[in-house]
Amino acid sequence: MKKLIGIGVGPGDPELITVKAVNAIQNCAYVFVPKNKGDSLAGNIAAPYLKDKPLLELAFPMGEDNAQRYIQAAKTINETLNSEETGVFLTLGDPLTYSTFAYLRQEVIGLGIEVSVIPGITSYHAAAAVLGEAITLRDEAFYLADGNVEEEVLTFVDSVCILKPLKNMETLLDRLEKHDFHYVYVKRCGQKGETILKERNLILQETDYLSLILAKRN
Amino acid sequence: MKKLIGIGVGPGDPELITVKAVNAIQNCAYVFVPKNKGDSLAGNIAAPYLKDKPLLELAFPMGEDNAQRYIQAAKTINETLNSEETGVFLTLGDPLTYSTFAYLRQEVIGLGIEVSVIPGITSYHAAAAVLGEAITLRDEAFYLADGNVEEEVLTFVDSVCILKPLKNMETLLDRLEKHDFHYVYVKRCGQKGETILKERNLILQETDYLSLILAKRN
Numbered sequence: 001m002k003k004l005i006g007i008g009v010g011p012g013d014p015e016l017i018t019v020k021a022v023n024a025i026q027n028c029a030y031v032f033v034p035k036n037k038g039d040s041l042a043g044n045i046a047a048p049y050l051k052d053k054p055l056l057e058l059a060f061p062m063g064e065d066n067a068q069r070y071i072q073a074a075k076t077i078n079e080t081l082n083s084e085e086t087g088v089f090l091t092l093g094d095p096l097t098y099s100t101f102a103y104l105r106q107e108v109i110g111l112g113i114e115v116s117v118i119p120g121i122t123s124y125h126a127a128a129a130v131l132g133e134a135i136t137l138r139d140e141a142f143y144l145a146d147g148n149v150e151e152e153v154l155t156f157v158d159s160v161c162i163l164k165p166l167k168n169m170e171t172l173l174d175r176l177e178k179h180d181f182h183y184v185y186v187k188r189c190g191q192k193g194e195t196i197l198k199e200r201n202l203i204l205q206e207t208d209y210l211s212l213i214l215a216k217r218n
Numbered sequence: 219m220k221k222l223i224g225i226g227v228g229p230g231d232p233e234l235i236t237v238k239a240v241n242a243i244q245n246c247a248y249v250f251v252p253k254n255k256g257d258s259l260a261g262n263i264a265a266p267y268l269k270d271k272p273l274l275e276l277a278f279p280m281g282e283d284n285a286q287r288y289i290q291a292a293k294t295i296n297e298t299l300n301s302e303e304t305g306v307f308l309t310l311g312d313p314l315t316y317s318t319f320a321y322l323r324q325e326v327i328g329l330g331i332e333v334s335v336i337p338g339i340t341s342y343h344a345a346a347a348v349l350g351e352a353i354t355l356r357d358e359a360f361y362l363a364d365g366n367v368e369e370e371v372l373t374f375v376d377s378v379c380i381l382k383p384l385k386n387m388e389t390l391l392d393r394l395e396k397h398d399f400h401y402v403y404v405k406r407c408g409q410k411g412e413t414i415l416k417e418r419n420l421i422l423q424e425t426d427y428l429s430l431i432l433a434k435r436n
Contacts, residue, residue: 010236018339019240020233094343094353102352117347119339121236125312129335134320135312141363143375144354150374157361157371 002113003086004032004077006095006105008120009045012190016121021088022049024118029085032077034060034100041191041210042090056080060100070100074107081113094120098146098163124161127186127214130196135159148172154179160215166207173200176215183215220331221304222250222295224313224323226338227263230408234339239306240267242336247303250295252278252318259409259428260308274298278318288318292325299331312338316364316381342379345404345432348414353377366390372397378433384425391418394433401433 005024010016025031031050033043035057043055058073081087095101095117105115124144128135136142140158143149148168149160154175165172176183177200185203187195188210197203203213223242228234243249249268251261253275261273276291299305313319313335323333342362346353354360358376361367366386367378372393383390394401403421405413406428415421421431 013238015238015241016236016337018228018234018236020231022237023233096343096346096352096354098354098356099352102355105350115350117350119234119343119347121337121339122343125314125337125340128314129337132323132333132335134314134317136314136316136362136364137320138316139364140316141361141368141371143359143361143371145359146354146357150359153359153361153371153374155370156368 002078002081002083004081004108004113004115005086005088006101006115006117007088007090008094008118009042009090009092010121010190011093011123011126012045012188012194013126014045014048016126016190017046017049018118018120021118021120024088025049025053027086028053028088029082030080030087031055032073032087032089033057034090036060040090042092045092046090070103070107073104074111077108078111078113091120093122097122123163123186123189123212124214126189127161127184127212130186130189131184131214133214133216135161149175151175151179154181158217160213162213162215164209164211165213166209166211169204169206172213173203176213180218181215182218183213185211185213187211220296220299220301222299222326222331222333223304223306224319224333224335225306225308226312226336227260227308227310228339228408229311229341229344230263230406230412231344232263232266234344234408235264235267236336236338239336239338242306243267243271244269245304246271246306247300248298248305249273250291250305250307251275252308254278258308260310263310264308288321288325291322292329295326296329296331309338311340315340341381341404341407341430342432344407345379345402345430348404348407349402349432351432351434353379367393369393369397372399376435378431380431380433382427382429383431384427384429387422387424390431391421394431398436399433400436401431403429403431405429
């Protein structure tokens with residue numbers, strides 16, 4: 001049976017990949033690398049571990065609807081792998097947290113390929129580590145969303161992470177302030193261009209897609 | 219300056235530790251290992267990487283209030299490390315997600331030790347990987363708590379993880395069913411005794427503290 005392993009390469013620092021992911025890369029027949037407009041963040045992060053492995057690039061522009069691309073990518077993976085071969089598919093962060101892989105997975109399974117997942121460090125765990133602030137202490141609750149926070153939820157949780165907040169930054173910060181949360185903006189955590197901002201005015205000037213807001217109740 | 223690095227060793231599988239954590243262990247002067255009633259899960263998970271490193275065990279019974287223990291442990295760490303030496307402190311999962319380390323950290327900083335964190339794979343990321351179900355797809359929101367879920371939150375999120383649900387299992391499952399979530403019980407993910415259950419009756423017979431419920435809207 002053909003096998004595909006979805007691998008989380010972590011948020012940016014090449015060392016924040018798991019030993020299991022490195023071993024899977026080294027033992028596989030092919031490494032499938034998602035590309036976004038000619039560039040692959042996941043591929044760059046995993047570069048120190050790829051050595052002379054056969055690579056195959058698959059186009060997945062970020063933030064676009066890729067239904068047809070998932071079908072095409074699954075077909076390519078199926079045609080590339082020989083019977084009993086294992087491929088790995090690299091994903092930024094964790095393969096089951098806002099990842100292309102969750103969609104691709106369905107298509108690949110549909111073609112009779114066995115799929116498994118090796119989890120990866122998420123950007124919000126890495127951001128919390130850089131800041132040194134706990135995501136959750138005992139009896140606390142945490143909320144994760146992309147785009148914006150549902151204001152009603154802020155009554156019930158102690159910490160919040162909003163990924164890709166760019167389009168809604170002003171209303172997001174308004175809601176957090178109103179409900180007495182302090183926040184920090186983290187851009188490209190562990191990658192080139194890492195930026196950490198706490199001042200509202202500076203945050204609102206930012207334009208990077210790969211950013212997050214981490215917030216905690218005062 | 220003395221330094222302490224809080225290291226997440228991941229949820230159970232020794233390979234689910236990061237390369238960065240392994241390197242930090244190999245480069246440190248001392249490894250501090252939390253013990254719970256004579257046993258150390260974090261120490262067991264990291265065992266393949268500890269080799270002949272000097273170990274120092276610190277007692278932290280799980281689920282107890284350890285205010286005095288944190289102060290004592292910080293004092294021990296301070297007395298153990300020589301000037302300019304770096305120690306690592308091992309934690310199960312991630313050091314900033316429901317971890318003893320978040321409390322210890324404050325005490326250690328108070329003694330003038332520089333503290334940093336290497337994030338780890340959480341139990342809920344590992345559980346999602348075992349199940350192969352996405353924690354979040356695009357535009358979905360996720361809620362994480364320990365003990366039980368706030369029922370009102372279920373209106374606003376698409377997936378939920380409740381850690382250590384043992385005491386509230388019946389009301390938790392009631393709330394999830396009422397709000398049309400399917401769920402799975404995962405015990406000791408990636409460890410000896412790993413158990414995955416989906417039937418309510420079987421879940422309610424379980425008594426293990428190290429378990430979680432992962433749920434997703436139907």
